[in-house]
Amino acid sequence: MRVVLGCAMSIWLAACQPDDAYQFASDVEVEGDAIVRSLEGKAGNAERGLTVFTDRDQGHCVLCHAIEGLDVEFQGDVGPPLTHLGDRLTEGQIRMRIAGAQKIWPETVMPSYYRKHGLNRVGREYLGEPALSAQQIEDLVAYLSSPKA
Ligand code: HEC
Structure with a gap:
């Protein structure tokens, strides 16, 4: 009885689906392959997003992705170029790919930046902490969805 009830209740949390092991760092609204709403409840800042994209201590996305016209010496090509x-x-699709790359491509080398990690994956002090904050992800979404020169 408890199991049945637990599952019925967790339909609310979408936890009865096959990928129920996948947990975002906060409640997100998923529609198809997109997270439709801002994780922060407001739009990000493209200028800060550029910093998150290039900074070694933040997203450091340039390790694997290049953007045309970006003035950074080393830009990787493990992932596709993100110029256009x-x-x-859509912004929602970009948000999903950053927050949960492994939800879209289970075998990808791209980290899921807004996933709640289990005990075996990270040090205890980071338990439950996503790799990037909601704000950093929104800033990246703003940067990547804006037209590049
Ligand atoms: C270790 C390499 C790696 C890093 C680091 C990485 N990515 Fe990726 N990314 C990939 C790969 C590979 C793909 C293609 C998906 C696949 O098939 O595995 C991808 C796909 C994407 C896509 C979808 C692109 C498309 O054309 O549909 C976006 C958006 C993206 N990455 C953004 C980011 C952002 C933003 C960061 C930094 C926070 C980042 N990535 C960090 C490897 C990486």
Whole structure:
């Protein structure tokens, strides 16, 4: 009885689906392959997003992704170039790919930046902490969806 009830209740949390092991760092609203609402409840800042994208101590996305015209010496090519991303993906789709790459591509080398990690994955002090904050992700979404020169 408890199991049945638990599962019925957790439909609310979408926890009865096959990928129930996947947990975002906070409640997010998923629609198809997109997270439709800002994780912060407001839009990010593209200028800060550029810093998150390039900074070693933040996202350091340039390790794997290049952007045309970006003045950074080393830009990786493990992942696809992200120059014209806004022409191809909605903000919600971009947000999902940053927050939960492994939800979209289970085998990808790209980290899921807004995932709640289990005990075996990270040090105790980081338990439950996502790799990037909601604000950093919103700043990246603003940066990547804006047109590049
Ligand atoms: C270790 C390498 C790696 C890092 C670091 C990385 N990515 Fe990725 N990313 C990939 C790969 C590889 C893909 C392609 C997905 C796949 O098939 O695995 C991808 C796909 C994407 C896509 C979808 C692109 C498209 O054309 O549909 C976006 C958006 C993206 N990454 C953004 C980011 C951002 C923002 C960061 C930094 C916070 C980041 N990535 C860090 C490897 C990486």
